[in-house]
Amino acid sequence: MAVSTTAFNEGRTPQRGRPRDASRDEALRQAALEVMAEVGYRALTMDAVAARARAGKATIYRRWESKLDLVIDTCTQLATQNLAAPDTGSLAGDLREFLSSFAAFLSGPIGKAAQALVGELPHEPELATAFRETFLISQRDVLRGILDRAADRGELRADAPRGMAVEIAGAALIYRLMLTGDPLDEPFVEKVVEQVLLPLVHAQSGPRGDAD
Secondary structure: OOOOHHHHHOOOOOOOOOOOOHHHHHHHHHHHHHHHHHHOOOOOOHHHHHHHHOOOHHHHHOOOOOHHHHHHHHHHHHHHHHOOOOOOOOHHHHHHHHHHHHHHHHHOHHHHHHHHHHHHHHHOHHHHHHHHHHHHHHHHHHHHHHHHHHHHOOOEOOOOOHHHHHHHHHHHHHHHHHHHOOOOOHHHHHHHHHHHHHHHHEOOOOOOOOOO
């Protein structure tokens, strides 16, 4: 069944029947995340989500027509709720704050669900497209906004490879999460910011005064 990602990007999901209870929606999304973290996307079923949330399947189907709809909507909500854009007044501060919060986000229960989900993307084209158009684009947009504000403040080199910096920032965390299993802790975030991202794009060379 084809899914329109536009509706999800605008914060809408298929609605039928009585008005939606937002708190119930959140409980169902959380249940979906927990089940997906345990069994993966392919083995995720509406029955399992209903059992985890202590809800009837009809309650879920009134909100989402399929597990694909449910997972896409959950990704959209995660991006909206957890990817706040910091504005500390410095490039180093913004990068640190964003990557620290993103690392904490991925290190929690959601991280396991993310691993299960990302592992399925090559085999689920609709899910891959929707994931890119919701969660991934939201993460990139925050980082691009950080770099754009830094450019306005004169902190970026004129030839700074902004697209590459965005890719590296996300890839560094995902690599640890998915492959090495090493902790996404503050020392790691500090190294990514100080040894990789700032040297790549910063307008100054040598010690910086904005690294508080």
